[in-house]
Amino acid sequence: MxxxxxxxxxxxxxxxxxxxxxxxxxxxxxxxxxxxxxxxxxxxxxxxxxxxxxxxxxxxxxxxxxxxxxxxxxxxxxxxSRFRYNSPLVQVCLIGLVCFCCPGMFNALSGMGGGGQVDHDAANNANTALYTTFAVFGVLGGGIYNVLGPRLTLLSGCSTYVLYAGSFLYYNHHKHQPFVIFSGALLGVGAGLLWAGQGAIMTSYPPPGRKGTYISIFWSIFNLGGVVGGLIPFVLNYNRTQAASVNDGTYIAFMFFMAIGAILSLAILPPSRIVRSDGSRAAAVTYSSVSVEALEIIKLFANWKMLLIVPAAWGSNFFYSYQFNNVNGILFSLRTKGLNNVFYWGAQMIGSMAIGYMLDFSFRRRRTRGIVGIIIVAVLGTAVWAGGLANQLRYTDGLWPNKLDFKDSGSRYAGPFLLYFSYGLLDAMFQSLCYWVIGALADDSETLSRYSGFYKGVQSAGAAVAWQVDEHKTPLLTQLILNWALTTVSYPLLLVLVMLAVKDVNLTAADKDVEERKSEAKEKRTWMA
Structure with missing residues (x-):
């Protein structure tokens, strides 16, 4: 020995x-x-x-x-092992479960149209307040994450979801909007913190060559929350075929899941404790100061990479008000809305896995994978929005008197259902693509938390405008064309960003060391031969 x-x-x-x-x-x-x-x-x-x-x-x-x-x-x-508590896979799954419980349930609540209320005014105004504060704290969230670390940032964000669901329980009995609007504004603050932290974790913890796979894993777990959340109103309101607001039990169930998500956020580890399967660590963050983060956030608005992603970020949540209120909310019966959401968020799981696999494994060169991914999403997006146009021409006045029901409407239900399913598929593929591009721009958690926060901030600003566009009774055909145009404009700009900023090689220090030793071993064998 x-x-x-x-x-x-x-x-x-x-x-x-x-x-x-x-x-x-x-x-x-x-x-x-x-x-x-x-x-x-x-x-x-x-x-x-x-x-x-x-x-x-x-x-x-x-x-x-x-x-x-x-x-x-x-x-x-x-x-x-990949299944260690401090492995990227386990931590990405944990942040996925947190988002399953909080934004996943929020998505299910919003997906019913009007937050489950017959009158959409309260939900529209609350969502405007929500996305206005979200736009501010989405941008600031990356800096706050770098100062507070993941646990405090995520816990603060998750706690606001419970209050938001509770405000609709209150509204079910008192019909007073101010509390709902205040809860929406507070949720915007919390959502900005949560999504900035989530973006940093999802894009910086995984190995550079597997970011698409990890994004798809997160997106699948997160959207499973929408699937389960869609089942809640479907089951609890199954026998209520007439137009009505959802019952109290629906909101209580949402609050329960959201509270669990807040508790789970305490299980997230800081990047300095994350060890990948090759032995390398996620970039450790030396927690910053408020002044440094304020300066770095201001610089984002002059960063050409971020400016190229603005149209994609602005449009990536803009279509929710149209899809939730004016497709699912208008065309279908109460119980069918819940069932549709099960498939809408289920389609997101399929879409994220498909685009994630393509972005990681389809071609050897990373830049090529990004370009092909953008082309695929662009073609699919054009087809889906064209189908949406054909459907929208059937009710340009926004009236659909005979609500479609999954049991009673027969073949009349199939077409609109397939369209709504396709909207979910496209949403996941588009947003997963955007996150992959962001993740390819850097590797360290500190930078990516700012990039993710900027993306969510611009995204939320677009959503705040979109909910008011719907609140002011903008013609539905105009809304559809606007949504289609926003996503279409973003594709060539994303192509430029990938071609100019995404590198084909992005190795960690451990990866570089392995490559060096392989090269030296090859040289040695050649010398001996």
């Missing part, structure tokens, strides 16, 4: 490899023993492989793990 404290003799090539290991160890956040401590891997499983230059036999030694060396890629990959 070789002394653990002894340093094995090395050839010149091995010395350079060893030196590369030392550089990688420091870039991973200091002493590599912290990786072992976090993942609870026995020290004996880590090896430094050296090669006898005469016999070319692999000799295994066990140097002390003190930051002097890092295990080879294969050793780490086989040692670190």
């Amino acid at each position: 070789i002394d653990l404290n002894a340093r094995p003799s090395r050839t010149h090539g091995q010395a350079s490899a060893f030196k590369g290991c030392m550089g990688t160890s420091s870039s991973l956040g200091g002493d590599f023993s912290s990786v072992i401590a976090d993942s609870q891997i026995p020290r004996s499983r880590f090896r430094e492989k050296t090669t006898n230059p005469i016999s070319m036999e692999s000799v295994s030694t066990e140097p002390a793990i003190t930051g002097d060396a890092i295990p080879d890629d294969g050793a780490v990959s086989s040692s670190l």
Whole structure:
């Protein structure tokens, strides 16, 4: 047995490899023993492989793990499980569950049209207040995340969802709008914090080459909340086929899930504790100051990358008021609205997984994957909005007297249902694409939290305008054309952004170290031959 404290003799090539290991160890956040401590891997499983230059036999030694060396890629990959608590996969799944419970249930509530109320005025005004404050705190949220860290940021954000659902329970009995509007404004603050934190986690924790996959995993779990949330009003209001507001039990069930989400947010780890399966760490954040973050946020408005993504961000939630209030809200019976939402958010799960797989695995070059992804979404978007136009021409006055019911309407239900399903599919693919592009612009959590916050802020500003567009009874055909135009304009700008800013190679320090050692090993074999 070789002394653990002894340093094995090395050839010149091995010395350079060893030196590369030392550089990688420091870039991973200091002493590599912290990786072992976090993942609870026995020290004996880590090896430094050296090669006898005469016999070319692999000799295994066990140097002390003190930051002097890092295990080879294969050793780490086989040692670190993806299902560790501090792995990117588990943490992305946790933030997915948080969003399942909070924004997922909010989406189900909004998807019924009017927040489940027959009169849409209260919900429209509350949503305007919500997205106005969301626009401000969406932009500020990235800076707040960098100051407070993930747990406090997410907990503060999640708590506001419970109050919002409770305000509609209050409105069911008293019909007073001010409390609902105040709750909507407060939710905008909380949503800005939550989504800035979520964006930073989802785009910076995963390995660079698998961001599309992790985004699709998050999006699927998050939208499962909309599926379950759609089942709640469907089941609780199943026998109420006439137009009516949802019952109290519906709002209480939403509040219950949202409270669970707030508690789950405490399980999210900071980026400095995240260890990927290759042994590399997510970029550690040295928590910033308010003045630094304020300056960095101001700089975003002059950042050409962010300016190119503005139309996509503005349009990515603009269509919700039209789809929820003027398609699902007008065409279908109360119980069918809930059922439609099950499939709307279910379609989002399918769409996010499909585009996520394509963006990670379709082509070798990352820039090519991004360009093809934009083309696919553009073609699908054109087809879906064309179908929406054909449907909208059937009720340009906004009146649909005979509500469609999934049991009673027969084949008349099929076409509008398929259209609403397609709207959900397109939404997920479009937003997953936007997040993938944002994630490809940087790797560190600090920068990506600001980028994500900027995206959500602009997105929310667009939504605030959209809800007032609907509140002021803008013709439905005009609303549809506006939605179609906004998404169409964004595609060429996203293409320019991908071609100019997305790099084909984006390796972590650990990845670079592995590539260097592979290259040195290849050179050594060539020399020996």
